[in-house]
Amino acid sequence: MTQHFYITTPIYYVNDKPHIGHAYTSLACDVMARYKRLQGYEVKFLTGTDEHGQKVEKSAMRKGIEPQAFTDQVSQSFRDLTKAMHFSNDDFIRTTEERHKKGAAALWQRLMGNGHIYLDQYAGWYSVRDEAFFQESELIDGKAPSGAEVEWVEEPSYFFDLSKWQEKLLQYYQDNPDFIAPKSRRNEVISFVEGGLKDLSVSRASFSWGVPVPGDDKHVMYVWLDALTNYLSALGFPEESAEYQQFWPADLHVVGKDILRFHAVYWPAFLMAADLPLPKRIMAHGWWTNEGQKISKSIGNVIDPLDLIEQYGLDQTRFFLMHEVPFGNDGNFSQESMTQTVNSILANNIGNLSQRVLSMIQKNCDGNVPEAAIQEEDLALLDISGLLEEIEHAMQTQAFCHALKRLVAFASDANTYIDHQAPWTLKKTDPARMATVLYTLAEAIRKLAILLQPFMPDAAEKLLDQLAVSAQERDFAALENSLVAGTALPKPEPIFPRVELKEAC
Ligand code: MSP
Numbered sequence: 001m002t003q004h005f006y007i008t009t010p011i012y013y014v015n016d017k018p019h020i021g022h023a024y025t026s027l028a029c030d031v032m033a034r035y036k037r038l039q040g041y042e043v044k045f046l047t048g049t050d051e052h053g054q055k056v057e058k059s060a061m062r063k064g065i066e067p068q069a070f071t072d073q074v075s076q077s078f079r080d081l082t083k084a085m086h087f088s089n090d091d092f093i094r095t096t097e098e099r100h101k102k103g104a105a106a107l108w109q110r111l112m113g114n115g116h117i118y119l120d121q122y123a124g125w126y127s128v129r130d131e132a133f134f135q136e137s138e139l140i141d142g143k144a145p146s147g148a149e150v151e152w153v154e155e156p157s158y159f160f161d162l163s164k165w166q167e168k169l170l171q172y173y174q175d176n177p178d179f180i181a182p183k184s185r186r187n188e189v190i191s192f193v194e195g196g197l198k199d200l201s202v203s204r205a206s207f208s209w210g211v212p213v214p215g216d217d218k219h220v221m222y223v224w225l226d227a228l229t230n231y232l233s234a235l236g237f238p239e240e241s242a243e244y245q246q247f248w249p250a251d252l253h254v255v256g257k258d259i260l261r262f263h264a265v266y267w268p269a270f271l272m273a274a275d276l277p278l279p280k281r282i283m284a285h286g287w288w289t290n291e292g293q294k295i296s297k298s299i300g301n302v303i304d305p306l307d308l309i310e311q312y313g314l315d316q317t318r319f320f321l322m323h324e325v326p327f328g329n330d331g332n333f334s335q336e337s338m339t340q341t342v343n344s345i346l347a348n349n350i351g352n353l354s355q356r357v358l359s360m361i362q363k364n365c366d367g368n369v370p371e372a373a374i375q376e377e378d379l380a381l382l383d384i385s386g387l388l389e390e391i392e393h394a395m396q397t398q399a400f401c402h403a404l405k406r407l408v409a410f411a412s413d414a415n416t417y418i419d420h421q422a423p424w425t426l427k428k429t430d431p432a433r434m435a436t437v438l439y440t441l442a443e444a445i446r447k448l449a450i451l452l453q454p455f456m457p458d459a460a461e462k463l464l465d466q467l468a469v470s471a472q473e474r475d476f477a478a479l480e481n482s483l484v485a486g487t488a489l490p491k492p493e494p495i496f497p498r499v500e501l502k503e504a505c
Pocket of ligand 1: 230
């Protein structure tokens with residue numbers, strides 16, 4: 001029976017064009033989605049844009065454009081990013097689409113129908129940048145904890161009875177220890193909930209750019225209640241279609257640490273209140289800084305992923321982002337570490353391995369996969385059962401950098417094997433053994449390339465093309481296969497050029 005896997009990115013605010021933070025969240029999901037597909041899962045990988053709310057409305061006003069026209073433009077730049085980064089998303093949802101508005105209204109009606117929403121009056125602080133409500137006691141020097149400005153809001157509002165869900169949430173966290181990751185963030189969420197929950201304002205009445213509250217169009221739904229529903233509306237909710245049944249509950253919501261509370265507290269409470277199953281896991285990643293500084297528009301140090309792709313190459317960028325920091329921790333981007341990673345790992349280790357081996361096969365074996373008489377020392381390199389187990393464990397816990405470090409170590413083992421076996425000497429002393437050594441290396445590169453596909457799909461594809469591996473033999477089941485002696489190989493091309501460190505201006 002086909003197994004299903006549903007993975008989502010947050011949907012991105014369309015107040016501004018995409019930057020490295022957005023690319024990072026989606027990249028992690030893309031790697032995970034590709035990995036699961038290669039394992040044989042039927043995957044739904046969803047991303048999209050969060051287009052309602054005051055923040056987007058204000059950005060549109062500043063540009064002097066109607067919100068719908070503005071969101072059409074900016075949403076397109078997020079779609080363009082998915083193409084530029086070669087993300088393999090199966091769907092792209094916009095909260096201004098009818099299918100979404102229908103889903104959001106349906107969730108509201110369920111909450112209302114189940115008696116969890118009531119009308120009252122909100123008086124308190126609101127941060128437009130965070131799209132979040134704050135109590136006086138939560139403010140730090142008169143600002144939101146994120147540093148964003150707050151404004152006083154006093155208006156009629158519908159409330160969700162969040163305060164009633166404290167015990168149920170805590171029980172759920174306890175019964176499902178892997179529901180929130182990493183551990184440190186899970187603990188933060190638990191102490192937040194233990195501190196007590198207040199009912200949550202879930203509608204706004206002072207502006208109109210949102211999904212109208214069913215039955216009271218003086219109100220629009222609070223943008224977070226609207227936005228979170230995208231994970232359901234993309235499956236056709238409220239209809240219980242085949243897609244909905246296959247993919248809900250979601251296997252993994254990947255989010256940044258700043259929006260964990262919305263996903264790990266509000267979202268499960270809404271779902272419980274609507275009698276819907278909860279997602280299986282919420283993984284929060286850290287934030288990137290640029291050369292040690294917080295990334296911000298006012299400092300002017302926002303990293304555009306398209307610039308990185310142009311300067312270093314797409315797969316190099318993907319590799320760096322996934323390899324540089326353990327997922328979950330904060331990370332720092334610097335030209336120096338990026339250059340160092342590209343040169344020492346990609347060019348000198350993986351690139352050099354494939355270039356050396358494939359050129360030797362071209363020169364000494366007439367460009368055909370050589371005949372092999374495999375010995376124990378060759379099997380030591382080719383037996384990857386331990387490696388596979390470690391990678392699987394790393395991927396299950398979204399330890400992407402650990403999986404990559406193991407793959408890089410495998411490439412290093414292959415390089416050590418070449419130096420040790422010295423096929424250039426065997427050429428004169430024992431050509432049959434040279435053939436076996438080159439075969440073993442080509443096999444190691446094949447396995448490495450298959451396993452690198454989720455992270456660097458283009459480079460892995462080129463490597464597999466250079467080994468004449470057919471399109472049907474590139475999934476993880478094909479790791480069991482072997483190259484066939486006598487297969488003609490194309491002329492090898494270098495895959496990872498070295499890069500120069502860009503001088504700071
Ligand atoms: N619209 C909400 C999400 C709604 S999901 C139902 C939102 N959008 S966002 O565009 O502001 O942020 C999206 C993601 O980008 C978040 O996961 C956030 O953590 C991530 N990043 C924004 N800046 C970042 C860095 N500097 N570094 C890493 N990721 C960061 O929040």
